[in-house]
Amino acid sequence: MPGDIRMRALVWHGKSDIRCDNVPDPKIEHPRDAIIKVNACAICGSDLHLLNGIIPSMESGDIVGHECMGEVVEVGSENTKLKVGDRVVVPFTISCGNCFFCLKGAFSGCERSNPNKEMAEKVWGHSPSGLFGYSHMLGGYSGSQAEYVRVPYADVGPIKVPEGLSDEQVLFLSDIFPTGYMAADFCDLKGGETVAIWGCGPVGQMAIRSAFLLGAERVIAIDTVPERLAMARAAGAETLDFHEVDVYEEIQNRTKGRGADACIDAVGTEADATASFDSIIDRIKTATFMGTDRPHVLRQAIHCCRNFGVVSVVGVYGGMLDKIPFGSAINRGLTFRMAQTPVQKYLPLLMKRIEKGEIDPSFVITHRATLEEGPELYKTFRDKKDGCIKVVMKP
Ligand SMILES: NC(=O)c1ccc[n+]([C@@H]2O[C@H](COP(=O)([O-])OP(=O)(O)OC[C@H]3O[C@@H](n4cnc5c(N)ncnc54)[C@H](O)[C@@H]3O)[C@@H](O)[C@H]2O)c1
Ligand SMILES: [Zn+2]
Ligand SMILES: [Zn+2]
Numbered sequence: 001m002p003g004d005i006r007m008r009a010l011v012w013h014g015k016s017d018i019r020c021d022n023v024p025d026p027k028i029e030h031p032r033d034a035i036i037k038v039n040a041c042a043i044c045g046s047d048l049h050l051l052n053g054i055i056p057s058m059e060s061g062d063i064v065g066h067e068c069m070g071e072v073v074e075v076g077s078e079n080t081k082l083k084v085g086d087r088v089v090v091p092f093t094i095s096c097g098n099c100f101f102c103l104k105g106a107f108s109g110c111e112r113s114n115p116n117k118e119m120a121e122k123v124w125g126h127s128p129s130g131l132f133g134y135s136h137m138l139g140g141y142s143g144s145q146a147e148y149v150r151v152p153y154a155d156v157g158p159i160k161v162p163e164g165l166s167d168e169q170v171l172f173l174s175d176i177f178p179t180g181y182m183a184a185d186f187c188d189l190k191g192g193e194t195v196a197i198w199g200c201g202p203v204g205q206m207a208i209r210s211a212f213l214l215g216a217e218r219v220i221a222i223d224t225v226p227e228r229l230a231m232a233r234a235a236g237a238e239t240l241d242f243h244e245v246d247v248y249e250e251i252q253n254r255t256k257g258r259g260a261d262a263c264i265d266a267v268g269t270e271a272d273a274t275a276s277f278d279s280i281i282d283r284i285k286t287a288t289f290m291g292t293d294r295p296h297v298l299r300q301a302i303h304c305c306r307n308f309g310v311v312s313v314v315g316v317y318g319g320m321l322d323k324i325p326f327g328s329a330i331n332r333g334l335t336f337r338m339a340q341t342p343v344q345k346y347l348p349l350l351m352k353r354i355e356k357g358e359i360d361p362s363f364v365i366t367h368r369a370t371l372e373e374g375p376e377l378y379k380t381f382r383d384k385k386d387g388c389i390k391v392v393m394k395p
Helices: 045-051 117-124 165-176 177-183 202-215 228-232 247-254 277-285 296-304 326-331 341-354 374-383
Strands: 007-013 018-023 034-042 066-075 085-091 148-151 196-199 218-223 238-241 260-265 305-313 335-338 367-369 391-394
Touching: 007 374, 018 374, 018 391, 034 165, 045 374, 066 148, 066 165, 085 165, 085 367, 117 305, 165 177, 177 196, 177 202, 196 202, 196 296, 202 218, 202 228, 202 260, 218 228, 218 247, 228 238, 247 296, 277 296, 296 305, 296 326, 296 374, 367 374, 374 391
Parallel strands: 196 218, 196 260, 218 238, 260 305, 305 335, 367 391
Antiparallel strands: 007 018, 034 066, 034 148, 034 391, 066 085
C-alpha cells in the first residue's frame, strides 16, 4: 500500500539534471483525491523545456511527468466516481470541474486548481489551471513519472479505460493525442484543405493523423529528423526538410502560390536554432537574457498561411515573443487559435475513436524502459538519438 514504502520517481534537480530518486509515497490530501499506481508514463516534449531549464519556478526535488495511466489504489472519502482497482487515464491538466471555465469545457483555464495562481498572474495577467509536474507557478503538483501519483479532483480528470484496450493504446489520451487533435480541430476543417504542420515530434505526429481524421486532403509536415519525417509520410503526409529547402518557397510552390489553408505550430519555443537567420538571433537573445522565446516557427507559420486561414499553436511559449509579423496577420485576416489542451474536453470522444479502431496512438512509441532508465532517455529523446520519437516507462 502507498504510504509505507518509499517509491521511485524522476526528480528535477536543475538544468540537464533529472534523476531517479526514492521519495515519500503520495497520500490522500483532500477528500476528492485518488492515488494512482502508475502502469505507464511517458516523456513529453514539454518535459524537455524542464530538462533544458527554461521553465521558471522549478525547485530541486520536484517530481516531474504529466502523461500517465494506471490503477486506482486509494480514493478520498468524497470521491464517488472512482473505486479501487479502476484502470484510468489521467489528463495532464488539473481541473475542478465546476468553476466558470470548467463548466465551459475550458478545463486548462480552471480558476481553482492552481494554488499558486498569483505567481502566474504576475507573468501572464491571469492564471491557467494547475498541471502535474510542471513548476510551482503552475501549482507545484508532483508529477507522474513515478510509481504512484496523487490525483487532485480525481472525480473530474481521470477516465476509466474500457476493457480490451491496452495500456499503451490509451496512455497518450493524457496529453499528446488530445493536443494533436485539438491542433487540427482548431483549423476548422470542412474537407479538402491543405494543412502545414511544423514539428514531427510526438505532438506533430498526432496532429498529422488528426488532420486527416478531420477531413484534410493534404498535410505538409516540416522537420529535419529523417525518422520523424518518415513516420509523417507513413501517415500520408508530404514532407519538407527545413534544412534542405526554403519552407516558405516550397509551400508556395505546393499550394499554387496561395499558402496553406491552416498552419499548425507543433514546435514551440525550442525551435532548431540553426534553421534560419532569425532563429540564430532568437538563440543569441535568449542565451543573453534579452528575450524569453525563440518564435521562428510561429513567424514562418504566419507567413505561410493563406489569407483568412488559421494559425493553430500548440507548441509551448513562455513569455514575450519578439518580431511577430502581426502586420501580415491583421492585413490578411488570419485567425489565431492556441491553448494548453483542455484534455478532459476531448478525452471521451478520442477514447471512442480508439475503441472504434480509427487510430491507435501507440504507433509513436519507439522506446520502452524502466523509471531507472528515464534520466538517460530524457537525453536520448532531447538529442533525437537512437531513432527516439517517444519514450514510455513502466514503473
Ligand atoms: N499545448 C499543449 O497542451 C501541449 C501539450 C504537449 C506538448 N506541447 C508542446 O508541443 C511541442 C512539441 O512537443 P513534442 O512532444 O512533439 O516535442 P519534440 O521536441 O519531440 O518535437 C519538436 C519537433 O520540432 C522539430 N523542429 C525544431 N525546429 C523546427 C523548425 N524550425 N521547423 C520545423 N520543425 C522543427 C524538432 O526536430 C522536433 O522533431 C513542445 O513545445 C511541447 O511543449 C504542448
Ligand atoms: Zn505534455
Ligand atoms: Zn475549474
